[in-house]
Each structure stands twice: as C-alpha cells, then as structure tokens.
Amino acid sequence: MLKVYNTLTRKKEEFKPIEDKKVRMYVCGLTVQNYSHLGHVRGAINYDVIRRYLEFKGYDVTYISNFTDINEKIIARAELEEMKPMALAYKYEQAFLEDIEALNIKKADHYCKATDNIDQIQKMVQTLIDKGYAYIADGNVYFSVEEFEDYGKLSGRDLEQMIAGTRKKIESDKKNPLDFALWKNVEDPEVIAWDSPWGRGWPGWHIECSAMSIKKLGSSFDIHGGGTDLIFPHHENEIAQSEAYSGVKPFAKYWMHNGTVNLSGDKMSKSLGNFYTTRKLLEKYSADQLRYFILTKHYRSPIEYSDEEIENSNKSLEKLVNTKNSLKNILKQSPTDSDKKQTYQLLEFIKGKEEKYFAAMDDDFNSAQAIGILHEMATEINKVVNNSELKLNSKLLEDLKEIYKTFNELFEIFGLTLESSSSSLSSDRYSELVEYVLELRKEARANENWELADKIRDDLNKLGIKVHDTPRGTEWEIIN
RNA sequence: GGCGGCAUAGCCAAGUGGUAAGGCAGAGGACUGCAAAUCCUUCAGCGACGGUUCAAAUCCGUCUGCCGCCUCCA
Structure with a gap:
C-alpha cells in the first residue's frame, strides 16, 4: 500500500x-x-x-x-x-x-x-x-x-x-x-x-x-x-x-x-549564487551524480549542499556503477556447464530485496532507504560475480540476466543510468583500439614483463581509460 | 513574537514501540605479479534531563542547540 x-x-x-x-x-x-x-x-x-x-x-x-x-x-x-x-x-x-x-x-x-x-x-x-x-x-x-x-x-x-x-x-x-x-x-x-x-x-x-x-x-x-x-x-x-x-x-x-537546499554554513564564496546554478553544476557533475546526491536524502528533509558531500556521494554511486559493469561484462561470457550442480541463491536474495525496495518506496517515496537496499543488492551480486571460484553455469547465467534487468529497472525509477559519464565516446573503432593495446599488455604479462604491463596500464589511465584485471579477464572503462 | 520542523557514529543518512539500514572515511585481513575493483572483519546505543511502558532512537514533558516560514522564493 x-x-x-x-x-x-x-x-x-x-x-x-x-x-x-x-x-x-x-x-x-x-x-x-x-x-x-x-x-x-x-x-x-x-x-x-x-x-x-x-x-x-x-x-x-x-x-x-x-x-x-x-x-x-x-x-x-x-x-x-x-x-x-x-x-x-x-x-x-x-x-x-x-x-x-x-x-x-x-x-x-x-x-x-x-x-x-x-x-x-x-x-x-x-x-x-x-x-x-x-x-x-x-x-x-x-x-x-x-x-x-x-x-x-x-x-x-x-x-x-x-x-x-x-x-x-x-x-x-x-x-x-x-x-x-x-x-x-x-x-x-x-x-x-x-x-x-x-x-x-x-x-x-x-x-x-x-x-x-x-x-x-x-x-x-x-x-x-x-x-x-x-x-x-x-x-x-x-x-x-x-x-x-x-x-x-x-x-x-x-x-x-x-525540503529546500541550503548552502553550507560559511559564505566562503562571494559568488555563491552563480556557482550553484544547474548549468554550473552540470559542468562539474553528471546527471546521475546530481540525482543520486539528491535522492540519497528523503525528499522532505532539507539538504545542506557542499562539494565535499557530493564527492562523498559520488563514490557511493561509483560502487553501484561498478556492480552494474561487472554484471554487464559477465553476461557477455558463455556458460560452462562442467559444474551444473553448483547452485546460487542470488536470484532469490535479489527478489527478496526488491520487495523491500518497493516497501521503502511505498512508504512516502523513501528513496534514501531504497538506495540503501540497492547497495545491499550490489554487495551480494559482487560476491558472486567477482568471485574467482565462480562456476558460471547456464542456470546462473539466466539468473544473472534477470538480475541485471531487475537492477536496471530499479535504477530507472530513480532516473539513474549508471552509465560512465562519457561512454558515448566509445565507438566501435575506439573500443577495438583499446582492446588491441590490452592484447599487447596481455602478452607482456604472459612474459612477466611487469614493467611494460604496468606502463601500459598507467598510460591508459592517464588517457582516462581505467584498466583492471578481474577473474573474468582484463576489463576497462572510460572515466571522466 | 507566531507557526512548523530537525537533533542518530569522524562525516552523510535511513529507521516512529521490541534492543540501531546503507554510504564515505579509518583500522585489520583475503584476492592480485603489483595495482584497481571486490569480499570479509571491525567501528554509535540514537542532544540533555525526567516520565509512560514488560520494552523507547521511536510516545509525553522540560531544557539546550540548529533550521525553515511569517516579505519574493523550488
């Protein structure tokens, strides 16, 4: 109700x-x-x-x-x-x-x-x-x-x-x-x-x-x-x-x-008025970041705005984005049915949490509480998806597909895309290029040429491409 | 002066009767060639004082401190 x-x-x-x-x-x-x-x-x-x-x-x-x-x-x-x-x-x-x-x-x-x-x-x-x-x-x-x-x-x-x-x-x-x-x-x-x-x-x-x-x-x-x-x-x-x-x-x-949005205590800036226009904020933060910041507070509570606080909330959001990316990446994999017996309770867990999410939203649109529940989902998903012992059988893959759908649906209600801010830049050719460079790094790693492997990773990072090695292999994403 | 609201860990923030969600930061550990990400463990007894109740962060009262509105405001 x-x-x-x-x-x-x-x-x-x-x-x-x-x-x-x-x-x-x-x-x-x-x-x-x-x-x-x-x-x-x-x-x-x-x-x-x-x-x-x-x-x-x-x-x-x-x-x-x-x-x-x-x-x-x-x-x-x-x-x-x-x-x-x-x-x-x-x-x-x-x-x-x-x-x-x-x-x-x-x-x-x-x-x-x-x-x-x-x-x-x-x-x-x-x-x-x-x-x-x-x-x-x-x-x-x-x-x-x-x-x-x-x-x-x-x-x-x-x-x-x-x-x-x-x-x-x-x-x-x-x-x-x-x-x-x-x-x-x-x-x-x-x-x-x-x-x-x-x-x-x-x-x-x-x-x-x-x-x-x-x-x-x-x-x-x-x-x-x-x-x-x-x-x-x-x-x-x-x-x-x-x-x-x-x-x-x-x-x-x-x-x-x-509730209203108030500015943090000291009037440190003379031009506060200008600085906090929506367009100024959008130069600095993504729509997701601003929305997330707002929605982690109850709509009736006043919000005290500060850069520090939004940075904090950005990190929290990032955690959810990472989970979504892990899910997305694992769904590209093919199942290995060598171990069909291995079962996971993840889908049941997520469905249970989904109920709680709706209960929170039904209670006067408590988005803050609902977001807390999304974090609980994320943690549980990460546990399975980032586990190096993972047995990705077809049953689990099916479950993960459904979980991915549910997860996205719940974020859609908040108008959150969980997209990395500039992912639109990643054309196919661009992706191929990055994949190619990573292929070279893979060779270097195979040869235990850590120095080169790390240099590639660091240099890509400087170009705004974050590289990380996961149980699934090396993954990358475009940042800021 | 009047009306309304708020006070939860270092910070942000849910929770409105049964013994404190979640996030950030911190500490320790696991994984990793090293990282990153991730996981595990750890970290408050709820502004103060009284009262009601078997039981209160949650109800009542008093006090203290913030804030909003009473003029234009999302």
Missing part, C-alpha cells in the same frame, strides 16, 4: 487517487527570471521520481507544471539584461527545459504560462468578485481572506494571530493586511500589461497556478507539489481562491512539499 505524507493533514495517508488508476498532479514551477539552481532542480528531481514510481506502479499520470513569466522580478531582470520582458522569460524558460533534459527529468505533460492564460485568470477573478470573495481597490483586485473560512488550514495558521503578528504596514487599499492580490494594477504605460475590467495590469502571483491547474486538471485533483517554502502564503492562497471559486473541496487531495 502506497502511503503519502500530506501536508494538509500532517500525516502519512494511504494514497487513493480520485479516479482509480489515474493520477493528476500539478507541481509549482519557477519564475523564469534567471538560470535555475540546485534548489529548483531538487524539487523537479523529487517529483520526477514520484511520477516515475507512480507510473511504474501502473498509474496513468498527468503531470502539469508552470512558468511564472510575468511579475516585477521579470521586469527588473529584463531591464538589467536590456531585453523585452517576454523575451527574457522565454530565454530562461528554454534554459530550464535544457537543464531538466540534461538531468534526465521527464518533461511535464504540459507547461502552463501565466501570460498564455490571461483570459482564464480574468474569468476566475471576476467570478471571485461576483461571489463576494474579492474586491476591487484602485485597479487592484484583492482576495479577502476573512471571507474564506478555511484560511490557514494548510499552513496551520490562525487568522487572528496572523493579523495580530503582522509586521507589515497595512497597504492603504487592502481591507486586511493578509489579503492578497488577484490582479495587480500597472500604471506605467511603458511596462507590458494586459487590459482587464478593473484596469491595465497583471495577474497576482498565486492566481495563475489556480487558474491553470483547474483548467488542465479540474477543480479537484490528486497531488499538488512544491517546495516547503511555498506552503505559506502561496499554497495557502491557492487553496483559498480555488475552493472559493469552484466551491469544490478539496482543491488538491494530497499536498506534497519537498
């Missing part, structure tokens, strides 16, 4: 989609004002895995996300880069799509943009006014939080207390300091804006997500995700305006929130 932690109830609940076998999910995207950073991408990776797992379990998943492509930040940034706001938004939207592709994150079924949905948004605002949930003030339209009785249910806040604790000065045209904008008046005629019954302006920040999710997924859908930092006020406000608009509860059945 799949259980999901629901922020709304602060409990793990059994996951039951509104429509059997269909899952509709909406994940808050980002304001396309700059290149994405690890924080954005962490969420995207977490929800990517959630989606992959749901699909793996046979659900038909509709995954919608959005880009906020108009607001003050976009305007400010556009000025800085001397671009038109819409061009700037488009530039960073494309950059983000490139980033997620590079990270092997599956694309959403649809990405909504605020500026593509102005009509829908205006319609929603008008309905909220008509229903008495919103009011017009000076070209702005505000949602009146007092009109919505459930206000605060997601973030666990009490309206009275919040008002009492408000630090912000009451903006003159708001009735209540917590009221939030559905439509923002734009006075400067030079600035891009849209006409509306209430004046020229833009949508407020929260309304776009409500309008687009309702349009694409309906008034009530299964999962709404985002970072913990969006719980208040963004998601709280989304609930208020959406449920007030449609009269349907719940707007989203399960609210999921991923």
Whole structure:
C-alpha cells in the first residue's frame, strides 16, 4: 500500500487517487527570471521520481507544471539584461527545459504560462468578485481572506494571530493586511500589461497556478507539489481562491512539499549564487551524480549542499556503477556447464530485496532507504560475480540476466543510468583500439614483463581509460 | 513574537514501540605479479534531563542547540 505524507493533514495517508488508476498532479514551477539552481532542480528531481514510481506502479499520470513569466522580478531582470520582458522569460524558460533534459527529468505533460492564460485568470477573478470573495481597490483586485473560512488550514495558521503578528504596514487599499492580490494594477504605460475590467495590469502571483491547474486538471485533483517554502502564503492562497471559486473541496487531495537546499554554513564564496546554478553544476557533475546526491536524502528533509558531500556521494554511486559493469561484462561470457550442480541463491536474495525496495518506496517515496537496499543488492551480486571460484553455469547465467534487468529497472525509477559519464565516446573503432593495446599488455604479462604491463596500464589511465584485471579477464572503462 | 520542523557514529543518512539500514572515511585481513575493483572483519546505543511502558532512537514533558516560514522564493 502506497502511503503519502500530506501536508494538509500532517500525516502519512494511504494514497487513493480520485479516479482509480489515474493520477493528476500539478507541481509549482519557477519564475523564469534567471538560470535555475540546485534548489529548483531538487524539487523537479523529487517529483520526477514520484511520477516515475507512480507510473511504474501502473498509474496513468498527468503531470502539469508552470512558468511564472510575468511579475516585477521579470521586469527588473529584463531591464538589467536590456531585453523585452517576454523575451527574457522565454530565454530562461528554454534554459530550464535544457537543464531538466540534461538531468534526465521527464518533461511535464504540459507547461502552463501565466501570460498564455490571461483570459482564464480574468474569468476566475471576476467570478471571485461576483461571489463576494474579492474586491476591487484602485485597479487592484484583492482576495479577502476573512471571507474564506478555511484560511490557514494548510499552513496551520490562525487568522487572528496572523493579523495580530503582522509586521507589515497595512497597504492603504487592502481591507486586511493578509489579503492578497488577484490582479495587480500597472500604471506605467511603458511596462507590458494586459487590459482587464478593473484596469491595465497583471495577474497576482498565486492566481495563475489556480487558474491553470483547474483548467488542465479540474477543480479537484490528486497531488499538488512544491517546495516547503511555498506552503505559506502561496499554497495557502491557492487553496483559498480555488475552493472559493469552484466551491469544490478539496482543491488538491494530497499536498506534497519537498525540503529546500541550503548552502553550507560559511559564505566562503562571494559568488555563491552563480556557482550553484544547474548549468554550473552540470559542468562539474553528471546527471546521475546530481540525482543520486539528491535522492540519497528523503525528499522532505532539507539538504545542506557542499562539494565535499557530493564527492562523498559520488563514490557511493561509483560502487553501484561498478556492480552494474561487472554484471554487464559477465553476461557477455558463455556458460560452462562442467559444474551444473553448483547452485546460487542470488536470484532469490535479489527478489527478496526488491520487495523491500518497493516497501521503502511505498512508504512516502523513501528513496534514501531504497538506495540503501540497492547497495545491499550490489554487495551480494559482487560476491558472486567477482568471485574467482565462480562456476558460471547456464542456470546462473539466466539468473544473472534477470538480475541485471531487475537492477536496471530499479535504477530507472530513480532516473539513474549508471552509465560512465562519457561512454558515448566509445565507438566501435575506439573500443577495438583499446582492446588491441590490452592484447599487447596481455602478452607482456604472459612474459612477466611487469614493467611494460604496468606502463601500459598507467598510460591508459592517464588517457582516462581505467584498466583492471578481474577473474573474468582484463576489463576497462572510460572515466571522466 | 507566531507557526512548523530537525537533533542518530569522524562525516552523510535511513529507521516512529521490541534492543540501531546503507554510504564515505579509518583500522585489520583475503584476492592480485603489483595495482584497481571486490569480499570479509571491525567501528554509535540514537542532544540533555525526567516520565509512560514488560520494552523507547521511536510516545509525553522540560531544557539546550540548529533550521525553515511569517516579505519574493523550488
């Protein structure tokens, strides 16, 4: 049974989609004002895995996300880069799509943009006014939080207390300091804006997500995700305006929130902001490495980023890659049935662990625990595969094929390829060349010419080709 | 000030009632011509103090220390 932690109830609940076998999910995207950073991408990776797992379990998943492509930040940034706001938004939207592709994150079924949905948004605002949930003030339209009785249910806040604790000065045209904008008046005629019954302006920040999710997924859908930092006020406000608009509860059945990524204590770098953009990180680390780093932590926990920590996690990943390579290499061999009696319990062991892997994932997508289980599998596989006493009979070979398939399938759920980063460079001719050189080394070894054999190995290593002698013979792989 | 969360070995990190997964690093050993990889062994009693319970890292309380949100944020 799949259980999901629901922020709304602060409990793990059994996951039951509104429509059997269909899952509709909406994940808050980002304001396309700059290149994405690890924080954005962490969420995207977490929800990517959630989606992959749901699909793996046979659900038909509709995954919608959005880009906020108009607001003050976009305007400010556009000025800085001397671009038109819409061009700037488009530039960073494309950059983000490139980033997620590079990270092997599956694309959403649809990405909504605020500026593509102005009509829908205006319609929603008008309905909220008509229903008495919103009011017009000076070209702005505000949602009146007092009109919505459930206000605060997601973030666990009490309206009275919040008002009492408000630090912000009451903006003159708001009735209540917590009221939030559905439509923002734009006075400067030079600035891009849209006409509306209430004046020229833009949508407020929260309304776009409500309008687009309702349009694409309906008034009530299964999962709404985002970072913990969006719980208040963004998601709280989304609930208020959406449920007030449609009269349907719940707007989203399960609210999921991923932890944030924080930077290690000292601000040692002046340009931290830049350094941790996704593209910068991708120059240094592979998609597998970044994904693995993220997935070895529970999605709801905050992550403290440091280079040291990711290097650590890279080594852990490498162990799994080595296991996969050993498996792959042994599958190329032919079985020797001289010893058919020798039996191995490996397949049974792996199947047992697979159960545990699913149990971990069923428990609120505990990828950290599941990865621990993959390591237990790897150790057991290594024991058999790297054993010089190994009797590779046809039964074992069949089992290993199945294990290899299972192993890959479980990594696929995490979007991990376990490919050496530049293996795509290894054309056939390239491989033949390496094999040839290794053949020479083999001769040297046969002649006990260790000096030459080691020189070949060291030199290849310098060229990025790692050579190791295994019970199966000499194997090689391309590194970094 | 309000709301929420966290505190597990040198480091990272699972575990939410029955006596601590996994990884990195360390130590010892096996394998190897030497390496690499791999395997084996070893390495914590869970921030502090109380309480509940036959039994708590896990539940309750207090304290200490971190962090997030309350303004834009994935």
